[in-house]
Amino acid sequence: MPADRVASLRGRTAELFAGVRADLEALVRIPSVSNAEFDQAHVEASATAVADLLRDAGVPEVQVLRVPRADGTPGAPAVVARRPAPAGAPTVLLYAHHDVQPPGDRADWHTDPFEPTLRGERLFGRGAADDKAGVMAHVGALRVLADELAVGVTVFVEGEEEVGSPTFVDFLHAYRDLLAADVIVVADSTNWQVGVPALTTSLRGLADLVVDVEVLDHAVHSGMFGGPVLDAPTLLARLLATLHDDHGDVAVEGLVHAADPVVDMDEDALRADAGVLPGVRLAGTGPLTARLWTRPAIGVIGIDAPRVASASNTITPKASAKLSVRLAPGQDPAAALAAVSAHLRANAPFGARVTIHDGELGKPFQAAGDSPAAQAARWALGESWGTPSVDVGVGGSIPFISDLLEVFPEAAILVTGVEDPDSRAHGADESVHLGELERVVLAEALLLASLAPRA
Structure with missing residues (x-):
């Protein structure tokens, strides 16, 4: 692409960015939490707002669509333009x-x-990064190109990704037929x-489960029977401890x-980004990027046991834990779930009764080779940032990419994003770096322009 064309799009992005920021702020003010415990009228309002933004961006065909859930109730509203x-x-x-996501404890x-x-x-607010900034990246790029857009575009903004x-x-x-495309850009990842921009070329998969440990058919006095x-809870703790070896590597056979x-990251930067407390050693062996992107990880994300505040002097008969298992690219989620379940049953401490409740499965993603679309994306990212992009993996999961x-097996899938290591998506004080968002808007405009047929 000629340098004057790049400069023209850069200038137009800068000119329009104040409006992009204002519209992002308006979207953040809509508490569109898709968790069923929250008012779903806000999700409807968010879909309407996104549809209006796309119409104003010059997209002629805009619809709010949904399909039924398994129980027959309507799915969340998605916008297709x-x-x-x-x-x-x-x-x-x-x-x-x-x-x-839900906001969590507002005190945080x-x-x-x-x-x-x-x-x-940085602009702070729930959804400021994940993923209303992704919505505005698309809207902003369409505004920048306006009548110069020379490719077909379909915008698909989902309303239930967080559930x-x-x-x-x-x-x-x-x-x-409405969604069919030659190239698919998923704006839900990180740089x-x-x-320094990034193109995400791999994502870990997901399997989760709940494990129950039972030792008694009813609670008994802790002094008389202790x-x-x-x-x-003690036996559950012993069981959970078998999931990792002394180095902190996952110790479950059957996980690949x-x-x-190729790249690695600085340990001090990781510790700072994650908020690791002084003196806490990082778990596992090998490159940090491998531990984060291309190896399995198992975390305990919830435990059911008596609360400290309401504890009584009894031996607790049952305790449960929910496990989140992140899977390396190439791992079959069902096989991984079976492997973890077999490990838990085989390591039941003191003969305790172990029961497994299967949960969600999500496939990992590995980009297939170096497509022309991926080359165009790397060029666009490099031009926008003024520095070469990095191919990265992400430890999180986006199962719908599979x-x-x-x-759409013939489509080239590009996974990009607006987040950075300090965005704190899903957590308190979620934020987006506004300079990065402006660069993302420009990069997407450059990508769309570069994919147009040459005269």
Whole structure:
């Protein structure tokens, strides 16, 4: 692309960015939490707001669509906006989601999670990064290109990603013709660091489960029976401890490792980004990026046992834990779940009764080779940031990407994003770096322009 064309798009992005920021702030003010415990009218309002933004961006065909859930109730509202391709030009599907995570304990936030607040170069608020910034990246790029857009574009903004996309596959099949594309851009990932862009080429998969440990059929006095009878929380702790070896590596047979990444990260930076307390050693062996991206990880994300505040002097008969298992690229989620379940049953301490309740499964993602679309994305990222992009993996999971590949096997999938290591997506004080968001808008505009057929 000629340098003057790049400079023109850069200037137009800068000119329009104040409006992009203002519209992002308006979206953040809508508490569109898709968890059923929250008011779903806000999710409806968020879908309407996104539809209006896309219409104003010049996309002529905009619909709010949904498909039924398994129980027959309506799925969450998704926005699909379409601008057909000129003759001979490819179609690009731009994905993001407008629903957000619950805010959690508001006391953990420095400001109201649904009142966008600027501190330094970062805009704070629930959804400011994940993923309403992704929505505005698409809207902003369309505004920048306006009548110069020379490819077909379909924008698909989902409304239930944060609750596992329960109707996603059905939605893809129901609207397959409407969503068909040559290139798919998923704006729901992260960059390497502030100032260095990234193209995500691998994602870990997911399996979760709940394990129950039972030792008694009813609670008994801890003084009269304590000693020969160990309580369920103690035995649950002993069982959970078998999931890792003394180095902190996962010790479950049947979980695969993918190849170590080419790049690695600084330990001090990781400790700072994660908020690791002084003196706490990092777990595992090998490159940090391998431990984060291409090897399995198992975390305990919830425990059911008596609360300290209401504890009585009894031996607890039952305790439960929910496990989140992150899977390396190449791992079959069902096989991984079976392997973890077999390990837990085989290591039942003191003959305790162990029961497994299967949960969610999500496939990992590994980009297939170096496509022309990926080359175009790296060029666009490098031009926008002024520094080469990095191919990265992500330890988190976006299972629907594998669903996209199954329904649209010929499409090239590009996973990009607005987040950076300090965005704290899903946590308190979630934020987006506004300078990074502006660069993402420009990069997407450059990508769309570069995918147009040359005269």
